[in-house]
Amino acid sequence: MADAYDYRELAFDNYESAHELLRALVSMREMRHMSQQDLAEEMGVTQGYVSQIENGRTxxxxxxxxxxxxxxxxxxxxxxxxxxxxxxxxxxxxRVGELEHSMTVSAFWSTSTDDGRHEGAETTWKVGR
Known part of the structure; x- marks a missing residue:
């Protein structure tokens, strides 16, 4: 059985972590000399919404x-x-391909290693009849 945890301390830690995330992202925006308006245009939202995100109000x-x-x-x-x-x-x-009344979905991932090799895998799911 796992040790009990203090609910209030866990809540404090998690909300503090979220606050630190927002501070770090604002610092990153400022480091890149982006205004809230610049970021809003890149994200396709309003400057007001960016402000709300940065202030934890969303x-x-x-x-x-x-x-x-x-x-x-x-x-x-x-x-x-x-x-x-x-x-x-x-x-x-x-990749999505339709065959009669079923659908086959495939996902492929690949990564290059430091020595130039490529590693990857493919997964396929059949959905439907």
Missing amino acids: GLLDRLNDYAIEVGARVTYHVEPAEKMPKGRRYTTI
Whole structure:
């Protein structure tokens, strides 16, 4: 049986982590010399909405935190510049083909390793009759 946890401390930690995430993202925006208006245009939203996000007024993270707290999960976030991305390309391609009354969905992932090799896998699901 897992050790009991203090619900209030878990809630505090998770909401503090969300607050730190927002602070880190605002710092990243400022480091890149982007205004809220610049970011809003890139995101296809209003400057007011960006402001609401940055001030924690959209509820974007609240429900996720509520969920995590109820299942007893401590949530942490990590923010770093995209330039620090690990080497190698990671992507997913989804192909959908229809055969009579069923659908086949395939997903493929691939990554390049430091020594130039490519690794990947493909998964296929058949949906329908």
